[in-house]
Amino acid sequence: MLKTALTRFHNKWKLYRHRFVPWVVLNLYKNEKTLRQVTERSKDKLVSDEKVSQSLLKLFRVLLRSHGGNHGEFPVIQTQIVKQIGKEEEECKDNPVRGHDAMLQALGFCIDRKPSTLPFAGTGVFVTKGFVQKGATVAMYPGTIYQVYEPVLLQSIRNPFIFRCIDGVLIDGNDKGISKIVFKSCSGRDRLGPLMMSDTSWLTPSPQNPLAVGQYVNNCSNKWPANVCYQEYDVPDNFPIELHQYLPNVNYSQDSQRPLRCVVLVSLRDIAAGEELFSNYYTIVH
Numbered sequence: 001m002l003k004t005a006l007t008r009f010h011n012k013w014k015l016y017r018h019r020f021v022p023w024v025v026l027n028l029y030k031n032e033k034t035l036r037q038v039t040e041r042s043k044d045k046l047v048s049d050e051k052v053s054q055s056l057l058k059l060f061r062v063l064l065r066s067h068g069g070n071h072g073e074f075p076v077i078q079t080q081i082v083k084q085i086g087k088e089e090e091e092c093k094d095n096p097v098r099g100h101d102a103m104l105q106a107l108g109f110c111i112d113r114k115p116s117t118l119p120f121a122g123t124g125v126f127v128t129k130g131f132v133q134k135g136a137t138v139a140m141y142p143g144t145i146y147q148v149y150e151p152v153l154l155q156s157i158r159n160p161f162i163f164r165c166i167d168g169v170l171i172d173g174n175d176k177g178i179s180k181i182v183f184k185s186c187s188g189r190d191r192l193g194p195l196m197m198s199d200t201s202w203l204t205p206s207p208q209n210p211l212a213v214g215q216y217v218n219n220c221s222n223k224w225p226a227n228v229c230y231q232e233y234d235v236p237d238n239f240p241i242e243l244h245q246y247l248p249n250v251n252y253s254q255d256s257q258r259p260l261r262c263v264v265l266v267s268l269r270d271i272a273a274g275e276e277l278f279s280n281y282y283t284i285v286h
């Protein structure tokens with residue numbers, strides 16, 4: 001009988017994706033009504049990768065302009081960037097924008113971390129200004145990317161920020177302790193001269209890419225249904241090199257042959273200012 005129960009649990013467990021271990025294990029049966037179900041892996045994407053790219057590029061370009069295309073001691077790249085941005089760069093010098101202003105300007109809304117509306121749920125993420133339209137890229141899940149075969153045991157101990165992608169790739173979005181050290185070390189390792197290939201500022205209270213707070217989005221409940229969902233996004237080869245500095249993800253392994261994995265949170269409906277974002281920590285793939 002025990003064997004049958006274990007087999008049933010194992011079969012059900014195999015269907016779950018996007019798992020935050022160990023919280024999900026303890027809460028597996030509490031929010032059955034809010035489970036997200038998809039019929040095929042490919043159908044898990046709510047919007048196309050192109051649409052996600054467009055949103056990220058729009059925001060990152062505004063951020064780059066607001067930082068004055070400043071890459072310190074790398075004048076060649078700086079010159080190229082200034083050329084590429086051209087006239088817009090000139091306009092921006094008169095009207096510099098930072099972080100949240102950039103988000104409002106590029107995407108039409110702002111998000112930020114605040115104490116959750118749910119009791120005992122710690123910090124949550126809220127829309128603080130503007131309006132989020134259905135299908136928008138609302139946040140990014142930052143962290144170190146571990147392929148299925150890479151060891152994550154030490155980093156995962158008592159770590160509620162380990163996110164599991166549909167294909168088993170793990171993202172460690174913890175901004176403290178060993179996870180923080182690992183991210184910074186991998187990010188420093190991957191820089192191209194003075195040009196950063198990832199953003200470490202999500203580890204601080206004020207990330208320069210304000211979307212990079214998706215690891216603080218709480219799980220929905222029966223009372224508060226999900227208004228955002230996770231979606232994998234592999235950074236395309238043609239993603240402008242000077243904009244990689246705003247990507248809040250880095251590969252654990254230097255010689256990973258796969259494109260950089262990011263995870264974005266996409267809105268399931270229109271979301272107004274003042275609302276907290278809730279995702280579904282469980283996705284069932286049939």
Ligand SMILES: C[S@@+](CC[C@H](N)C(=O)[O-])C[C@H]1O[C@@H](n2cnc3c(N)ncnc32)[C@H](O)[C@@H]1O
Nearest residue numbers: 023120121122123160161215216217218219220
């Ligand atoms: C990925 S973290 C989310 C950020 C977290 N709220 C914090 O302040 O660190 C996941 C953890 O958030 C908490 N959490 C998420 N959704 C919750 C909910 N609906 N009710 C209570 N706690 C929740 C649980 O402690 C869970 O382990």
